[in-house]
Amino acid sequence: MTRPEPGNVAGVRVATFNILHGRSPADDQVDVDRFAEAVQSLDADLLGLQEVDRNQPRSQHSDLTATAAKAMGAVDHRFVAALSGTPGATWLAATGDEQPDSAAYGIAFLSRFPVVGWQVVRLPPVPTKVPQMFRGQRRPEWVRDEPRVAVVAEVDAPTGRLRVVTTHLSFLRWWNGRQLKLLMRSVPTGPEPLILMGDLNMGARTVDKLTGMRPLASGVTFPAHAPHEQLDHILTSDHQLVKMADAVVELPLSDHRALVVDVE
DSSP states (O other), rough: OOOOOOOTTTOOOEEEOOGGGGGETTTTTEEEEHEEEEEEEHHHHHEEEEEEESSOOGTTTTTTHHHHHHHHHHEEEEEEEEEEEEESSSSEESSSSTTSSSEEEEEEEEEEEEEEEEEEEEEEOSSOOOOOOOOSSSSSSEEEOOOEEEEEEEEEETEEEEEEEEOOOOOOOTTTTHHHHHHHHSSSHHHHHHEEEEEEESSSHHHHHOOOOOEEOOOBBBBBOOOBBBOOOEESSOOOOEEEEEEOOOOSSSSSSSEEEEEO
């Protein structure tokens, strides 16, 4: 799939990327400069990120959202924590009342255009441990689900006002559908075109069945080294948004590929 040419004043480039807290499978390290270069290379006007660290030892105590904002030239951005604390130590559901520099993990939305309104939607996890089969295992493993979150941004884009939703849903495929339905009920309706993007942890057919939204970008995104399924999506409920070009982009970090689309 061909990488789209850089966006112009007539269009808006939208991208979503699960960054695996900036870690590269090649060396199992987080290089903040490498992360910044990857974000810059996407040349996105609107960017949704998932698995984002803030002040974590594993990512050099960096604020990865701020790093991405500087790299892409964002005028507005917001990190929303799903979990507060440090993996392996204190690791609790975030409430939104955490200190601005506290250790946390979640999602982010970044925009080169002004954001005139924000909304956070918290999506509950499965309340108890549940059995889950993983590839290569003969027996299920008991796992505890993580809380999830979505952020809704009202973007004053050159093409007109947009309502953009960024999220990362549960990997438990019998539960993430409930989260997606709750999210869609929680997003206010209005005249603005709606864009939903993120790592939904489900395929295109399931997304279509649950939302009725049409894809703006398509392509397998996971796993990054040899993708065979699409977990990452950019969708719209508006017929006026026109896709000019889309792409799946492999970058030197993460176990996902980025999904990119130019729209007008």
